[in-house]
Amino acid sequence: NAGVTQTPKFQVLKTGQSMTLQCAQDMNHNSMYWYRQDPGMGLRLIYYSASEGTTDKGEVPNGYNVSRLNKREFSLRLESAAPSQTSVYFCASRAPEPPGELFFGEGSRLTVL
Amino acid sequence: GENVEQHPSTLSVQEGDSAVIKCTYSDSASNYFPWYKQELGKRPQLIIDIRSNVGEKKDQRIAVTLNKTAKHFSLHITETQPEDSAVYFCAASTGAGGYQKVTFGTGTKLQVIP
Numbered sequence: 705n706a707g708v709t710q711t712p713k714f715q716v717l718k719t720g721q722s723m724t725l726q727c728a729q730d731m732n733h734n735s736m737y738w739y740r741q742d743p744g745m746g747l748r749l750i751y752y753s754a755s756e757g758t759t760d761k762g763e764v765p766n767g768y769n770v771s772r773l774n775k776r777e778f779s780l781r782l783e784s785a786a787p788s789q790t791s792v793y794f795c796a797s798r799a800p801e802p803p804g805e806l807f808f809g810e811g812s813r814l815t816v817l
Numbered sequence: 818g819e820n821v822e823q824h825p826s827t828l829s830v831q832e833g834d835s836a837v838i839k840c841t842y843s844d845s846a847s848n849y850f851p852w853y854k855q856e857l858g859k860r861p862q863l864i865i866d867i868r869s870n871v872g873e874k875k876d877q878r879i880a881v882t883l884n885k886t887a888k889h890f891s892l893h894i895t896e897t898q899p900e901d902s903a904v905y906f907c908a909a910s911t912g913a914g915g916y917q918k919v920t921f922g923t924g925t926k927l928q929v930i931p
Binding site for chain 1: 818851860861862863866910918920921924
């Protein structure tokens with residue numbers, strides 16, 4: 705039981721390049737999330753998916769797109785990376801309530817030069 | 818939308834002392850308040866949570882209190898140990914059904930000095 709798996713763990717991009725962060729969970733959870741973590745700013749929600757086939761914007765969606773490929777997988781795409789997108793990205797899935805705990809992946813550290 | 822404020826941003830305590838981290842939230846519809854611990858270079862992990870129909874919850878050295886009227890909740894760690902050193906995040910959750918939006922505070926870096 706791997707929980708939430710993210711790839712890649714590290715990535716360096718040049719401004720304007722594109723890339724996709726992959727996320728998969730094996731806990732049969734409906735809800736999945738993408739957060740970014742920046743120093744002093746906590747975890748900010750980029751996009752979420754309440755169930756397979758649905759996605760919606762969070763607090764900071766600009767510059768990102770997502771795909772909920774199936775119940776297990778939720779990917780995050782940067783179409784044209786910018787230095788402001790340098791961050792650590794966490795994917796999470798949520799257990800059904802109660803308790804509704806979030807399970808996070810190990811994180812993906814992205815640097816945009 | 819929901820706004821969660823967390824204080825202090827950094828906290829240093831001597832080993833064995835208590836640590837208190839406080840959070841306030843803005844949306845009175847929030848009904849679930851988890852706390853996550855993130856060790857350096859690792860993923861956040863749930864350490865304790867509380868629901869809006871409960872005022873206090875304890876789990877060994879960790880306790881959380883909730884004041885719905887004032888819209889604030891706090892994490893209390895007693896008899897701190899070096900392994901408690903980490904960043905702690907509070908969060909508030911609203912909504913119903915299969916999805917609830919989870920909004921995090923900005924985090925508190927706790928340092929326990931041996």
